[in-house]
Amino acid sequence: MTEPTDAREALNAIYSARRNLPGNAQHAGTYNFLTAFITGLVVAGQGFPSPWSTIIPFVSFPTIIFLLFLGLRAQGWWISVYTAPGVRGIAFATLSILVALLCISVCGKNLGMMWVPFATGVAAFLIMNLSGGMMWRAWERELEKAAL
């Protein structure tokens, strides 16, 4: 069994291991910006005439996967938006809004309102940027709590 003073040292060791973890993600903002841009393009693209509505997602999804892969390699860790506390709600809310915006883009195209896809694309870009920042801050708060 450990002594009380050892317990304090052990708790400090836990704290110091977690404290600098976000430091690995210096380029998280850039990745978030690029992913938001591509998401905006996908949302807007669904309101564009053929073949753009097909070409854009076909090119965008592999690009997003590639960006995630680059980010993962640079950081050396990842968090699950499903299991991380505080992050899941933001992720699901973002997804719901993006799906709604995508539907509005398609409706805009069907109604002949060509400005609608551009507006929804910009909205999707802004929402993705905002939610990315919110998820990051939520995780940092959890990290601080977890660090005792």
Added chain:
Amino acid sequence: MNSIPQFDPVIHPPGRLQICAILTVVAEAEFAMVRDKIEVSDSVLSKHVKLLEEAGYLKIRKVTLAGRQRTWLAITADGRRAFASHVAELKRLAGLVE
């Protein structure tokens, strides 16, 4: 979630404690990143990882890409529970000297 305080000799050594501390706040972490964060050599980290894996507290995933192998570490549900109980015990003990 409140855990029942329970000392775990497998987790307690500083290196293993720090590995668990990192892995409980991420979904997966790369071997090299963990090594750099806790400032140990590859061989020392390998030993810690092996012991944690044998205790069922850690999962290892090896990925080979472009001819280079990378090792990813993740904590198991048992490891997460054991770590939470161990931290609860450490907090209880630390409270004794306040």
